[in-house]
Amino acid sequence: MAERPAAVSVVIVDDHALFRTGVRSELGDAVEVRAEAADVDEAVAAVAAHRPDVVLLDVHLPGGGGAEVMRRCHHLGHSPETRYLALSVSDAAEDVIGTIRGGSRGYVTKTISGPDLVSAIRRVADGDAVFSPRLAGFVLDAFAGSIEVAAVDEDLDRLTEREREVMRLIARGYAYKEVARELFISIKTVETHMSSVLRKLQLSSRHELTRWASDRRLL
Amino acid sequence: MSSARGDVRRAARDTQEPLIGGVAAGLAHHLALPVLWVRAAFVVTAALGGVGIAFYAGLWMVLPADPQFDSATPGLESATRGGRRPGRSRRLGDAGPAIALAALAFGAVLFVQAVLGRGAVFWPVVIALVGVALLWRQADEAQRERWLDTTGRIDPVRAVFGRGGWASYARVAAGIILILAAFALFTLRSGSLSMARDATAAGLLTVLGFGIVVGPWVYRLATDLTAERAERVRTQERADVAAHLHDSVLQTLALIQKNFHDGPLVARLARSQERDLRAWLYAGESTDERTVASALRLVAAELEDAHGVSVEVVTVGDCDLVEPLRAVVAAAREAVTNVAKHAGTGQVDVYAEVSTTAVDVFVRDRGVGFDPEATPADRYGIRDSIVGRMARHGGSAEVRSTAGEGTEVRLHLPRQEDKDDG
Numbered sequence: 001m002a003e004r005p006a007a008v009s010v011v012i013v014d015d016h017a018l019f020r021t022g023v024r025s026e027l028g029d030a031v032e033v034r035a036e037a038a039d040v041d042e043a044v045a046a047v048a049a050h051r052p053d054v055v056l057l058d059v060h061l062p063g064g065g066g067a068e069v070m071r072r073c074h075h076l077g078h079s080p081e082t083r084y085l086a087l088s089v090s091d092a093a094e095d096v097i098g099t100i101r102g103g104s105r106g107y108v109t110k111t112i113s114g115p116d117l118v119s120a121i122r123r124v125a126d127g128d129a130v131f132s133p134r135l136a137g138f139v140l141d142a143f144a145g146s147i148e149v150a151a152v153d154e155d156l157d158r159l160t161e162r163e164r165e166v167m168r169l170i171a172r173g174y175a176y177k178e179v180a181r182e183l184f185i186s187i188k189t190v191e192t193h194m195s196s197v198l199r200k201l202q203l204s205s206r207h208e209l210t211r212w213a214s215d216r217r218l219l
Numbered sequence: 220m221s222s223a224r225g226d227v228r229r230a231a232r233d234t235q236e237p238l239i240g241g242v243a244a245g246l247a248h249h250l251a252l253p254v255l256w257v258r259a260a261f262v263v264t265a266a267l268g269g270v271g272i273a274f275y276a277g278l279w280m281v282l283p284a285d286p287q288f289d290s291a292t293p294g295l296e297s298a299t300r301g302g303r304r305p306g307r308s309r310r311l312g313d314a315g316p317a318i319a320l321a322a323l324a325f326g327a328v329l330f331v332q333a334v335l336g337r338g339a340v341f342w343p344v345v346i347a348l349v350g351v352a353l354l355w356r357q358a359d360e361a362q363r364e365r366w367l368d369t370t371g372r373i374d375p376v377r378a379v380f381g382r383g384g385w386a387s388y389a390r391v392a393a394g395i396i397l398i399l400a401a402f403a404l405f406t407l408r409s410g411s412l413s414m415a416r417d418a419t420a421a422g423l424l425t426v427l428g429f430g431i432v433v434g435p436w437v438y439r440l441a442t443d444l445t446a447e448r449a450e451r452v453r454t455q456e457r458a459d460v461a462a463h464l465h466d467s468v469l470q471t472l473a474l475i476q477k478n479f480h481d482g483p484l485v486a487r488l489a490r491s492q493e494r495d496l497r498a499w500l501y502a503g504e505s506t507d508e509r510t511v512a513s514a515l516r517l518v519a520a521e522l523e524d525a526h527g528v529s530v531e532v533v534t535v536g537d538c539d540l541v542e543p544l545r546a547v548v549a550a551a552r553e554a555v556t557n558v559a560k561h562a563g564t565g566q567v568d569v570y571a572e573v574s575t576t577a578v579d580v581f582v583r584d585r586g587v588g589f590d591p592e593a594t595p596a597d598r599y600g601i602r603d604s605i606v607g608r609m610a611r612h613g614g615s616a617e618v619r620s621t622a623g624e625g626t627e628v629r630l631h632l633p634r635q636e637d638k639d640d641g
Contacts, residue, residue, distance in 0.1 A: 015303070059304075060298045060303040060304055061303050062302060062303050063302060063303075064302060064303075064304070064305050065298075065303055065304040065305040067305040068305050071305075089497065090294065090295065090298075090500075092295055094295075095295075095304065098305065102305070111493070133531060133533045133568055133570065134531070134533050136533070137533035137534060137535050137570070140535040140572070141535050141536065168570075168572070171533045171535065171570045172533075172568060172570040172581045172583055172627070173531070173568025173570065173583045174583070
């Protein structure tokens with residue numbers, strides 16, 4: 001893990017100054033923190049000015065939430081290479097799934113340990129997805145039972161059996177390399193599956209997801 | 220989804236993203252049909268002598284607007300009010316089918332007119348209907364804004380226009396103009412121009428007079444309502460927050476102050492308080508023992524408090540905690556306790572998956588691990604409380620462990636088909 005040549009550049013976006021300071025000190029010199037921002041406007045400006053590799057994005061943010069930051073940066077074409085990792089104290093399914101669909105490449109809770117956060121940031125910087133066990137649980141729930149129903153629609157509406165297995169193991173608390181060993185596949189393959197689940201979650205506009213959301217009164 | 224509670228499913232209009240009154244969307248959700256079908260049915264029946272329109276209007280009046288606002292937890296509602304969460308956005312694609320249907324409806328109207336030649340009565344009725352629909356739609360918008368309004372103030376202007384905005388004014392103005400136009404058109408077709416003018420003026424005067432008579436009365440009613448509502452909301456909120464803070468947070472803070480020298484205890488208290496507050500503010504997850512998931516969360520909470528470990532519970536699917544399923548919860552409790560006592564790690568992951576046929580629970584840690592073959596006699600818990608218990612209840616348990624890499628206990632219990640709770 002230590003063989004990355006340049007430190008990943010990061011912008012921390014959170015409306016609690018105390019929390020930003022805490023994250024900054026936990027990250028130490030493992031990554032390069034370029035800027036901090038406390039609301040949507042500041043965050044958009046910071047992304048445009050610093051073009052970070054990764055934005056640590058609070059889900060709840062004055063000005064419309066983390067999803068609004070991603071929407072605006074995307075819309076204005078600011079730093080298209082930048083990737084987003086959502087960081088939240090809220091475990092509400094609505095927010096978690098909403099942020100992923102807004103374009104974030106992963107979701108972790110604020111109680112995550114320093115080293116875990118650093119590795120999550122690196123993973124996101126490399127273009128991989130980061131799923132906490134809880135997010136994996138939401139995903140499984142969202143796509144649950146879609147096998148028969150979604151036969152009419154394209155592949156976006158369901159997870160393949162393999163993706164389901166990967167999600168299940170993540171939900172059980174397995175690390176990527178443990179998932180790989182358990183399923184006799186390479187870590188790279190695990191990462192491919194994760195990215196593909198992420199893509200389905202973001203693109204599927206669809207039936208199962210909509211029904212899942214409306215069952216929970218999220219729509 | 221099986222509804223664990225015995226509440227009745229009621230239809231409601233979907234006022235979040237309505238096209239006209241949200242009746243079709245609400246009905247489609249209630250009947251679990253695609254929205255397009257319901258909309259098409261309304262259009263087709265509307266073309267067949269106007270039944271659809273009458274039906275739609277009736278449902279619009281009778282069905283309550285959906286009460287979705289109450290469902291969020293205090294933290295989420297507060298974040299929404301403070302603008303820290305994204306609002307709902309409407310996609311253009313949603314309107315596509317509706318526009319197509321509206322075009323079809325318009326075609327149907329022309330067709331009926333051409334075939335039957337009932338233009339004299341027909342057009343005024345259509346125009347008046349559109350006007351009424353616009354006014355009703357504005358009433359919905361105003362109602363929605365009243366719900367979202369935190370000041371609790373109601374006054375007659377806001378009761379009609381909501382928070383204002385050109386859309387509100389345009390809807391009201393267009394609605395009134397359309398109704399008047401329909402009225403004028405009707406009298407114009409059936410009589411002379413002067414008669415039409417007189418009739419329209421008479422209609423306007425009637426409305427005006429009615430307003431003058433009833434207006435003050437409505438105004439006073441609204442004022443009373445405002446005061447009463449604002450007071451109630453404020454009292455309830457204050458009581459909720461005070462009770463919760465007093466009960467839990469203050470107690471914890473007091474305990475922390477008393478035990479500041481005891482690191483592990485303080486960490487445990489902070490963890491337990493965090494879990495509690497988080498659940499209350501955001502997740503809205505229960506820990507009563509009515510469903511499998513809530514029972515597992517309760518187990519996790521109790522063991523976190525008892526042993527100072529952190530237990531992360533993830534559940535997929537859920538069902539009522541019927542008697543046979545208690546075995547799997549008890550076995551999971553034993554497995555987590557084992558981790559807390561022996562694994563030497565502070566972190567346990569519990570994953571439960573409830574399918575229609577079985578309940579699977581996985582308890583995983585990254586602790587010291589052990590060799591299951593050489594289980595010492597004092598590890599009585601695993602053999603009897605976990606493996607034995609699961610076997611007695613017709614399930615199975617498997618313990619996988621590698622020294623130095625941690626342990627995973629897998630519990631599997633088939634669900635009996637006693638009575639379907641769907």
